[in-house]
Amino acid sequence: xxxxxxxxxxxxxxxxxxxxxxxxxxxxxxxxxxxxxxxxxxxxxxxxxxxxxxxxxxxxxxxxxxxxxxxxxxxxxxxxxxxxxxxxxxxxxxxxxxxxxxxxxxxxxxxxxxxxxxxxxxxxxxxxxxxxxxxxxxxxxxxxxxxxxxx
Amino acid sequence: xxxxxxxxxxxxxxxxxxxxxxxxxxxxxxxxxxxxxxxxxxxxxxxxxxxxxxxxxxxxxxxxxxxxxxxxxxxxxxxxxxxxxxxxxxxxxxxxxxxxxxxxxxxxxxxxxxxxxxxxxxxxxxxxxxxxxxxxxxxxxxxxxxxxxxxxxxxxxxxxxxxxxxxxxxxxxxxxxxxxxxxxxxxxxxxxxxxxxxxxxxxxxxxxxxxxxxxxxxxxxxxxxxxxxxxxxxxxxxxxxxxxxxxxxxxxxxxxxxxxxxxxxxxxxxxxxxxxxxxxxxxxxxxxxxxxxxxxxxxxxxxxxxxxxxxxxxxxxxxxxxxxxxxxxxxxxxxxxxxxxxxxxxxxxxxxxxxxxxxxxxxxxxxxxxxxxxxxxxxxxxxxxxxxxxxxxxxxxxxxxxxxxxxxxxxxxxxxxxxxxxxxxxxxxxxxxxxxxxxxxxxxxxxxxxxxxxxxxxxxxxxxxxxxxxxxxxxxxxxxxxxxxxxxxxxx
Numbered sequence: 001x002x003x004x005x006x007x008x009x010x011x012x013x014x015x016x017x018x019x020x021x022x023x024x025x026x027x028x029x030x031x032x033x034x035x036x037x038x039x040x041x042x043x044x045x046x047x048x049x050x051x052x053x054x055x056x057x058x059x060x061x062x063x064x065x066x067x068x069x070x071x072x073x074x075x076x077x078x079x080x081x082x083x084x085x086x087x088x089x090x091x092x093x094x095x096x097x098x099x100x101x102x103x104x105x106x107x108x109x110x111x112x113x114x115x116x117x118x119x120x121x122x123x124x125x126x127x128x129x130x131x132x133x134x135x136x137x138x139x140x141x142x143x144x145x146x147x148x149x150x151x
Numbered sequence: 152x153x154x155x156x157x158x159x160x161x162x163x164x165x166x167x168x169x170x171x172x173x174x175x176x177x178x179x180x181x182x183x184x185x186x187x188x189x190x191x192x193x194x195x196x197x198x199x200x201x202x203x204x205x206x207x208x209x210x211x212x213x214x215x216x217x218x219x220x221x222x223x224x225x226x227x228x229x230x231x232x233x234x235x236x237x238x239x240x241x242x243x244x245x246x247x248x249x250x251x252x253x254x255x256x257x258x259x260x261x262x263x264x265x266x267x268x269x270x271x272x273x274x275x276x277x278x279x280x281x282x283x284x285x286x287x288x289x290x291x292x293x294x295x296x297x298x299x300x301x302x303x304x305x306x307x308x309x310x311x312x313x314x315x316x317x318x319x320x321x322x323x324x325x326x327x328x329x330x331x332x333x334x335x336x337x338x339x340x341x342x343x344x345x346x347x348x349x350x351x352x353x354x355x356x357x358x359x360x361x362x363x364x365x366x367x368x369x370x371x372x373x374x375x376x377x378x379x380x381x382x383x384x385x386x387x388x389x390x391x392x393x394x395x396x397x398x399x400x401x402x403x404x405x406x407x408x409x410x411x412x413x414x415x416x417x418x419x420x421x422x423x424x425x426x427x428x429x430x431x432x433x434x435x436x437x438x439x440x441x442x443x444x445x446x447x448x449x450x451x452x453x454x455x456x457x458x459x460x461x462x463x464x465x466x467x468x469x470x471x472x473x474x475x476x477x478x479x480x481x482x483x484x485x486x487x488x489x490x491x492x493x494x495x496x497x498x499x500x501x502x503x504x505x506x507x508x509x510x511x512x513x514x515x516x517x518x519x520x521x522x523x524x525x526x527x528x529x530x531x532x533x534x535x536x537x538x539x540x541x542x543x544x545x546x547x548x549x550x551x552x553x554x555x556x557x558x559x560x561x562x563x564x565x566x567x568x569x570x571x572x573x574x575x576x577x578x579x580x581x582x583x584x585x586x587x588x589x590x591x592x593x594x595x596x597x598x599x600x601x602x603x604x605x606x607x608x609x610x611x612x613x614x615x616x617x618x619x620x621x622x623x624x625x626x627x628x629x630x631x632x633x634x635x636x637x638x639x640x641x642x643x
Contacts, residue, residue, distance in 0.1 A: 045332070058315030063331050067320035 005046040011035040015054075025055045029065050033072055042073045070115070079109040080149055082129050087117035089124035098125050101142055110149060155221040170215040170223065171199050179225060182234060182263045184349045185301035186213040189411045190310065196301050198263065200233050201225050209233050235269050242268070244279045244324055246296045254351030256364040260299060279324045287317070288335025289415060290342055290356040295327040298352035304328060304344035311412070314338040328352065339492065343412045346401060357419060358399045362388065367398060370586035373573050374400065375456050375566050376417035377486065378495040380575030381409035382633075385421070385567060385586040395589045397421040397567060405633050408579065414492050424567050427591055428550045431562040435602040438561070441544065443472050443604065447523035450541075452515065453508070454529040455480040455497035458571025459580070460611050461596040462499065463619050465528065466506050467607055468600050475522070477515040478508045479532060493576050498566075501574040505622050505637070528596070529563075546596070563599060568592040570611065572630065574637065580623065581634035 007015065014035065018028050029051060036047035043066055052059040066072040084090075084099045095114075102112040120126045123135025129145055153166045157179055164173050172188065174181040184196035192213050200209040204222035209230060212223075224230065241260065249255045281295035305317045305328060316336045320329045330336060336344075345355045367386040374381040382403040389395045400421050402413035442449065453465050455478045462478070469476040480500035487494030503510050519525060525543045527533035533543060534551040545554075548565035567587045574580045585592070597614075601607050608614035615627040623637060 058309070058318075059334065060315050060318040060331050064318035064320050068322045 005036070005040075005044065005050040007035060007050075008039060011039065026057055026061075028055055029057065029062055033062070033066050037072060042076055078111040080111065080130055082106070082110060082112045082127055082145075083115045083118070084112065084127045085116070085118045085120070085125070086114040087121075089121040090117075090126060093124040095125045098127060098137055098142070102127075105146055106149070153217060153219040153221075155217050155219075155223065157223045158225055164217045166218065167216045169213065170201070170217055170221075171212040173217060174201075174212060174223075174225065181212055181225060182259070182266070183213060184259060184299050185303060187303055187347060187411075190303055190306045190347070193302055193306065196299065197237050198234065200230055200237070202227050202230050231267050234263070234267050238264060238267070239269050239273070241299050242272075243274055244281075244296065245299075246278065248297070249351075252297065252351040253354045253359045253364075254297075254348075258351055259349035281325075281327055285329070286335075286356070287330055287353075288337060288341070290419075291336055291345060292354050292356050292359065293328060294352050294354070295329075297350050298328055299350050300326055300328070301349060302328075303347040303349070304353060307344050307347055308336075308338070312338045312340050312343075316341075317344070339414050339416065339488070340412060340490075342415045342418055343402070346411070355399070362386075362390075362398045368586075370584050371403060372567065372583040372586060373498070373581055374413060374417040374420065375498040375573075376414070376420045376496070377493040378480070378498055378500045378576040379408065379491050379493040380498065380573055380579065380581055380634075381405075381413040381417060381491055382581070383413060383417075387567075387586050395587045396425055397587065407633060408575065408577070409491055412491060416486075416492075421567075423549065424565060426549060427565065428547055428562045430590055431547075431557065431560045433561040433594065433599055433602075435599075438544075438599075439603050441524070442474070442526065445524070448518075448521060449474040449524040449526065450515070450518045450522040451476045451526040451528065452519075452530045452533055453478040454531075455500045455503060455510070456566070457499060457528065457596065458566065458569070458573060458583075459499065459502050459506070459619060459623075460571050460614055462502055462506050462508060463614060463622070464597050464600050464607060466508060467618060468604060471604070471607075474526065475518050476508055477518070478503050478510055479512055479515060479530065480510060481531065495576060498575075499573045501576060501578055505574065507622075546599070548591075561599065562591065562594065564591045564593070564595045569595045569597075572627075575634075578637045579634040580625075580630055580637055582630055 018031055022028055032051045033043065036051065037043055040047055048062045048066065049059055051062045082102055084095055086095045099112065099114060106112055118128060120133055120135055125137050126133060126135040127137065134141060134145060152163050155162055155164055157174065162173065162177055171181055171183065171186050181199050183199040185193045186199060194211055194214045197211060199212040201212045202224040203210050249261055255261060283294050283296060285293040285295065287293050300319060302319060305319055308314050308317045316330045316334060317328055319326055321327055342355060345353045367388050370385045372383050372385045374383045382405040384401045384403045385397055386399045386401065387395060387397045400418050402409060402411055404411050451465065451469055451474050453462060453476065466476060480495050480497040482494055483496050484494050486492055486496060522541050525533060525541045527543055528546045529548050543559065545560045546563055547560060548563060554560060566583065568585060568591050570585050572580055572582050597611065601609055608617050620626045629635060
């Protein structure tokens with residue numbers, strides 16, 4: 001039996017509000033993708049199929065939109081996510097070293113990825129651990145992060 | 152009508168006509184990837200840039216409408232430079248593997264590169280790697296590195312086949328054509344994306360690595376897969392140790408019938424055409440004794456895919472020797488759809504009415520039961536064992552199961568071995584041409600039956616002027632290149 005995806009009651013309410021907001025139903029693809037990802041922590045095939053049927057657009061349209069944005073993921077994520085900023089200010093202040101440090105020290109529970117500017121250039125180099133910003137990284141702060149994640 | 156000028160040549164066109172279409176129709180070379188007559192304007196490839204007097208920058212011809220006094224330059228130095236730069240961009244991540252690419256020789260990118268490419272590369276960074284051989288399903292292979300992202304294939308699945316399997320996913324240098332995981336290309340027209348692809352990104356699993364396209368000879372023909380009569384090009388050649396063989400069918404543009412497309416089943420039907428029967432020569436005097444001198448009742452069953460010429464010669468022959476002639480079109484309800492696939496699988500079924508050949512199944516069965524001799528002209532019904540005590544004489548193009556007494560078999564040329572005409576389901580009569588020249592090309596039905604009876608029309612020309620033009624109400628020379636619509640039998 002294939003799992004069928006269903007939106008939570010809160011999200012269903014949001015959806016009916018969005019339908020009134022947008023005259024073009026296709027515009028709801030993005031908000032719906034966010035709801036699915038928030039519920040499942042990733043975009044499953046069933047989830048995207050749900051969006052396609054709900055909005056009456058081809059499944060491939062939903063998949064194509066989702067694949068355009070790097071913040072949508074298609075596979076069950078690992079337990080923790082570290083996003084290392086690699087844009088100019090951070091790059092100049094040693095983002096490469098930060099990434100290399102995490103790659104070296106983190107275990108299999110942690111996903112380390114490079115992302116573009118997170119808008120915290122004042123605190124370069126920086127990263128986001130499970131969405132929480134950690135700025136002005138130095139060796140002590142990196143170790144503290146690892147301790148926090150219990151690696 | 153408005154007047155425009157293209158490279159200082161005056162052209163009269165309809166107002167608001169699409170400039171790129173006007174250029175193509177007037178044989179002005181205009182480079183392009185994404186524009187296609189059947190798919191419409193997309194404007195993403197930027198290869199059709201032209202200079203328009205009065206406009207600040209170069210404009211794309213595929214999104215420009217013709218207005219009075221429009222002055223267009225397609226070959227100015229500035230335009231060539233623009234095109235060179237766009238090509239340079241296209242080629243940054245292109246693998247340039249033309250020597251092993253099947254599209255080489257018919258690739259737009261290759262042609263434009265030879266015309267106005269920047270020959271030396273200025274790039275030192277590594278090329279982006281993408282998937283080299285993705286099996287999209289339905290015999291379509293995708294090489295994402297060769298793709299120029301013109302989106303013709305995705306627009307075909309979205310707008311024409313409406314099956315929505317292909318989309319462009321990702322972005323930037325990771326943008327690529329793809330189908331969704333576990334959702335392969337699956338529609339009866341899928342292989343058309345191979346023809347639509349201007350570069351070597353989509354190739355046919357059936358054709359790739361078989362032949363270089365510049366070794367192929369092309370002949371214009373008609374698909375015999377059903378009664379729709381899609382126009383095709385037969386690509387064939389003779390290799391060193393092999394007979395003349397067909398390597399692929401490609402759809403040929405005919406806006407009245409198939410536009411630019413054809414179905415996969417028709418496209419792959421050439422495999423059957425390559426599998427000709429063994430050569431069973433005929434002996435005219437034996438056949439004459441068998442069919443002409445005997446007074447007993449004889450019935451002939453002709454395949455309704457035979458050309459108008461062949462059906463006519465059979466009709467004349469049967470009338471003369473009082474043989475009852477039937478032709479039963481093959482109908483397959485599961486095959487038809489509302490586009491290019493017709494349930495009537497016999498290519499020339501509409502001709503039966505014009506030539507007054509009976510197509511009644513009941514009448515045939517009745518006649519077959521009392522007849523002494525059944526003459527089968529390539530009809531599948533009689534290749535299977537039909538309940539009849541009559542002797543069966545087979546004229547066949549292909550080997551069939553249970554051939555029995557081989558003395559009763561004569562092989563004859565199939566449609567790729569001779570010229571002819573067909574009448575399709577919309578009563579459009581079209582010509583097709585001989586493509587293959589091999590051992591079977593000699594024994595056309597026309598040849599066999601004129602050998603049996605020397606008094607019949609000797610050539611196709613005399614047959615047309617003497618008999619067929621009377622039946623159809625038009626002469627052979629009246630048939631247009633893209634076919635001519637016949638008036639129906641009832642309202643003729």
